[in-house]
Amino acid sequence: MALFDxxxxxxxxxxxxxxxxxxxxxxxxxxxxxxxxxxxxxxxTLLAGTNNYLGLTFDPxxxxxxRSAMESFGTGTTGSSIANGSYGGHRxxxxxxxxxxxxxxxxxxxxxxxxxxxIISTVAGPKDYLIIDADCHASIYDACxxxxxxxxRSRHNDPADLDRRLQRLADQPxxxxxxxxxxxxxxxxxxxxxxxxxxxxxxxxxxxxDEAHSLGVLGETGRGLAQAAGVEADVDFVVGTFSKSLGAxxxxxxxxxxxxxxxxxxxxxxxxxxxxxxxxxxSVRAALETVATRPDLRHRLWRNIGTLYDALERxxxxxxxxxxxxxxxxxxSPEMAIHAWQALLDAGVYVNLALPPATPxxxxxxxxxxxxxxxxxxxxHMVDVLTDVAYDTGLLxxxxxxxxx
Amino acid sequence: MSKDFPVTSVRHAAFEExxxxxxxFRRHETPITRDTDIxxxxxxxxxxxxxxxxxxxxxxxxxxxxxxxxxxxxxGDLVQVIEQLTEGA
Numbered sequence: 001m002a003l004f005d006x007x008x009x010x011x012x013x014x015x016x017x018x019x020x021x022x023x024x025x026x027x028x029x030x031x032x033x034x035x036x037x038x039x040x041x042x043x044x045t046l047l048a049g050t051n052n053y054l055g056l057t058f059d060p061x062x063x064x065x066x067r068s069a070m071e072s073f074g075t076g077t078t079g080s081s082i083a084n085g086s087y088g089g090h091r092x093x094x095x096x097x098x099x100x101x102x103x104x105x106x107x108x109x110x111x112x113x114x115x116x117x118x119i120i121s122t123v124a125g126p127k128d129y130l131i132i133d134a135d136c137h138a139s140i141y142d143a144c145x146x147x148x149x150x151x152x153r154s155r156h157n158d159p160a161d162l163d164r165r166l167q168r169l170a171d172q173p174x175x176x177x178x179x180x181x182x183x184x185x186x187x188x189x190x191x192x193x194x195x196x197x198x199x200x201x202x203x204x205x206x207x208x209x210d211e212a213h214s215l216g217v218l219g220e221t222g223r224g225l226a227q228a229a230g231v232e233a234d235v236d237f238v239v240g241t242f243s244k245s246l247g248a249x250x251x252x253x254x255x256x257x258x259x260x261x262x263x264x265x266x267x268x269x270x271x272x273x274x275x276x277x278x279x280x281x282x283s284v285r286a287a288l289e290t291v292a293t294r295p296d297l298r299h300r301l302w303r304n305i306g307t308l309y310d311a312l313e314r315x316x317x318x319x320x321x322x323x324x325x326x327x328x329x330x331x332x333s334p335e336m337a338i339h340a341w342q343a344l345l346d347a348g349v350y351v352n353l354a355l356p357p358a359t360p361x362x363x364x365x366x367x368x369x370x371x372x373x374x375x376x377x378x379x380x381h382m383v384d385v386l387t388d389v390a391y392d393t394g395l396l397x398x399x400x401x402x403x404x405x
Numbered sequence: 406m407s408k409d410f411p412v413t414s415v416r417h418a419a420f421e422e423x424x425x426x427x428x429x430f431r432r433h434e435t436p437i438t439r440d441t442d443i444x445x446x447x448x449x450x451x452x453x454x455x456x457x458x459x460x461x462x463x464x465x466x467x468x469x470x471x472x473x474x475x476x477x478x479x480x481g482d483l484v485q486v487i488e489q490l491t492e493g494a
Binding site for chain 1: 450451452453455459466467468470471472
């Protein structure tokens with residue numbers, strides 16, 4: 001028996017997908033021209049499947065800061081944050097994040113994945129309970145595997161189900177920690193955070209919110225969903241990432257917990273990995289400053305979201321339930337999704353293909369993302385290309401045929 | 406609920422309910438027994454298993470910790486977990 005025989009069904013499925021043309025999980029961008037355009041297979045392609053919500057990847061201030069830091073501090077730290085890997089910039093970014101969120105403490109991780117892995121696996125111990133939303137990201141599920149706590153899965157965005165699960169645990173002495181996301185990454189729907197906060201308060205639980213997709217997108221100053229809903233005081237730990245609206249890579253956690261600093265010497269995904277390169281730290285500091293001082297980027301993003309979502313809805317596409325920087329187009333079958341994805345790429349539009357089981361409710365999705373840097377013309381073009389592809393694949397009925405029928 | 410429920414009837418109810426929920430996933434006419442392997446003998450993928458567990462949780466007013474799922478292979482294993490959690494309630 002070969003080492004990877006257990007993956008045989010997956011390998012066959014992947015081979016079948018690849019046979020349709022380009023491998024959707026192996027797309028290579030040969031050149032990136034801007035936050036919204038790249039060269040893929042020799043063709044100028046509109047990027048509408050990223051997480052570059054504010055378009056800061058080519059921001060001149062972020063690039064200048066990164067370049068200067070690299071020249072002054074070198075290409076990498078070659079060590080852990082608790083050994084030789086914490087430079088002045090790392091600490092300054094942690095202070096800047098804490099200040100941005102109005103919190104006492106901040107901690108930077110090397111990826112958003114590790115931020116979730118580290119915080120969620122460490123906040124709950126062997127006698128405690130982690131109650132996670134069923135649609136949480138893989139990093140949260142993996143954090144649960146690393147944790148010694150009892151893991152309970154609650155129905156997606158269902159505060160009544162959460163309430164019942166906490167009620168069942170009412171007589172158990174351990175701490176209960178609820179984990180939710182601000183905006184969910186596949187359909188773009190938001191957590192009913194005010195209701196979740198109310199349940200949390202009533203049961204004396206703790207609350208961790210992953211604002212990965214909502215930082216820079218929601219809230220009066222861009223702090224995310226909890227700020228938008230006015231329940232920041234109920235959130236005990238905010239986790240987030242630098243790889244979406246901040247245009248780089250890395251993760252963070254901010255909190256007012258008085259013992260927060262102990263995490264630096266107990267949180268393994270923080271301790272046993274090299275810290276971020278100084279150039280990344282510098283570009284993220286500049287990007288965070290931009291989020292704080294340029295609300296116009298957020299406003300432009302929301303205008304673009306409205307343009308894309310409304311146009312797609314008018315054309316008859318079945319979308320996620322809420323407007324947001326992620327617009328998920330629901331498709332009836334994986335075959336149609338793969339075919340449509342391929343046709344879009346051939347027509348010069350890149351979106352993400354999301355197939356079950358990595359999607360909610362087993363539905364295949366074309367995951368489109370909106371960027372503040374998209375022009376109205378780009379978005380209109382995208383809607384036209386999507387509509388043509390939808391007619392060709394039979395996802396939407398072409399008007400001529402509808403009239404004839 | 407389970408406090409007023411004799412253990413034997415919980416056990417019987419658990420098996421009956423699980424068997425009922427699994428009916429749509431039967432292959433051919435093979436009956437569902439305690440030895441039925443939930444993923445190998447039935448047409449359930451991992452997502453369907455998670456949905457099944459949610460239904461079981463609602464029916465019996467329990468939460469099945471994800472930590473227990475690697476130990477649940479057969480219908481009998483699931484029934485046993487339901488029994489444990491309803492007895493402990």
